[in-house]
Amino acid sequence: MFGCLVAGRLLQTNLQQIDETHAIFELPSAGSINHICVFLLGTVPFPDGYGATVHFFWPGKGFQLLGMLSNEKPSAIFRLRGTYTAQTTNTHAVFSGAASDTSASDVTAFLGLSIEPLPQIMQEVAVLPSAVAKASNPTADATLMAERIVKHLFNYVSSFVGGNPTALSPDFLVPMGVIAKWYESFMTKVRNTGIGFLEREE
Structure with a gap:
């Protein structure tokens, strides 16, 4: 259902399902990632009224909400370098279970996807700095x-x-x-x- 593309790397479709509403992409050598694109493959749409929040999880630092996907917004590009802000709520703590111990020079991070009702997603992404900036026009x-x-x-x-x-x-x-x-x-x-x-x- 989802694809993930790190700038300068091959397309990833090796999504790992954690439960019915959560899935992750492993991102090896995450320290070198600047931008990442995540998108729907076009094979399976979201159910009506649903979409997905997109999270970046760094082992030992927690996760960061990046944005969202929906049938109306089937792709997004996110800048990772220099924008990391750990979030401590337990809403998506399920992603932390995927973390493994790695050395600082070769960290494997994760891109997490959480399928949720669109009204809930809109509330979550409304507090993102980029959403506030773009809401004007x-x-x-x-x-x-x-x-x-x-x-x-x-x-x-x-x-x-x-x-x-x-x-x-x-x-x-x-x-x-x-x-x-x-x-x-x-x-x-x-x-x-x-x-x-x-x-x-x-």
Whole structure:
């Protein structure tokens, strides 16, 4: 039902079921993980009125609620590095039973999924900092992000032309190799540092 993708690694579909409503993905060498994507495979939808909360569990430190999935939101990407905040409630203590002792240099963490009623999920994720920030106007946030990405591409491409980029002819041709090089560079930067650099380029 679920898939998990750690940036730079192979797709994981080796979900381990703990009980009827909880399951985990093992994440070996977790210290090197920056971003993780979790999604529905599209084979089995959630029952009506249900979704799943997504948790990151670090042995010895507890778990952190990352967000949620539903039939309307079948995938999500989460940044793990630099954002870990242990939570101590016992609501999802079931994930702690999966922990094993490992050395600090080779920690196996876990991505936990808990199937719950959507109203309960919405209450849980409403307190996340990202949810509070996006609640104001998600469409405006998406538009602003798209604008920043396009601006980054425009600035990159115009650096190959020289002179005044705003005075370029609309018929000016850009080799596809330049766009491909920008894409590779852009995605590498996003994987390594997140999207903060887009905000600094204002």
